[in-house]
Amino acid sequence: MTAVAFQSYPQADPRVDALVTDVIGRVADKWTMLVLEVLVEHGEVRFTQLGRLTGKISQKMLTQTVRAMERDGLIIRTVHPVVPPKVEYRLTDLGYTLAGAFCGVWTWAEANIERIEAARAAFDARVPC
């Protein structure tokens, strides 16, 4: 399936490219990046605490995000057999290297917010609804 427009492109290795795209898509998620940032800053963090620090994230999305990140080997989930339950999350070495890679994007966004907003305003003035 997926017979789409623009098929057949002279790329070197479509398999590797697809995998990289997949990894990027998974990892470049909004919540993934925020969780990554929180864990870099705070080290080991509990579930609810992680939710608060991440901002307005629903419990559902937080669960999904940490689960996917654990599956990808980015974080480690530690369950303490106590009552009430205590679960802590921390980055793996792989997670730290990813955070390092994303650091560039994060600082870029911070540094260029004003330029982007200016560009948007100019565009919207140029192309009104």
Add this chain to the structure above:
Amino acid sequence: MTAVAFQSYPQADPRVDALVTDVIGRVADKWTMLVLEVLVEHGEVRFTQLGRLTGKISQKMLTQTVRAMERDGLIIRTVHPVVPPKVEYRLTDLGYTLAGAFCGVWTWAEANIERIEAARAAFDARVPC
């Protein structure tokens, strides 16, 4: 390897944080990154050509993506008044700096695909069903 050494994240302004998140969300899009990569590699590219080079992207999504990127000041759209129409896209300076920032993530993904797939396989074996 590893050796993370992360400088602590400076500010704590929720407004700025929201904006950064917004920018990240916009810019970390799958198609945005692919278009970015193609334009870095090929310089100035026409619409259909861009579609082919980007891989399996529908015309609709390509239009949306380039429009949003133009609005954000990442690319420049040049219309040549000829028949048949000829429209070319190229990166702005801002676009190039973004591509540079993403370069780290891209190479990270390439370098760690195998580790991620191994982690996923291990996780799925550990947590079946």
Add this chain to the structure above:
DNA sequence: CCGTATCCTGTCGGATACTG
């Protein structure tokens, strides 16, 4: 406290058809 399960709505995104 740490989740899972369910419902429900908005948005994403592909397919198709048409214009300058």
Add this chain to the structure above:
DNA sequence: CAGTATCCGACAGGATACGG
């Protein structure tokens, strides 16, 4: 060639309720 317009299925993701 370079779009625009429209229909529509799929799914992300919030709100809520419940369980270990």
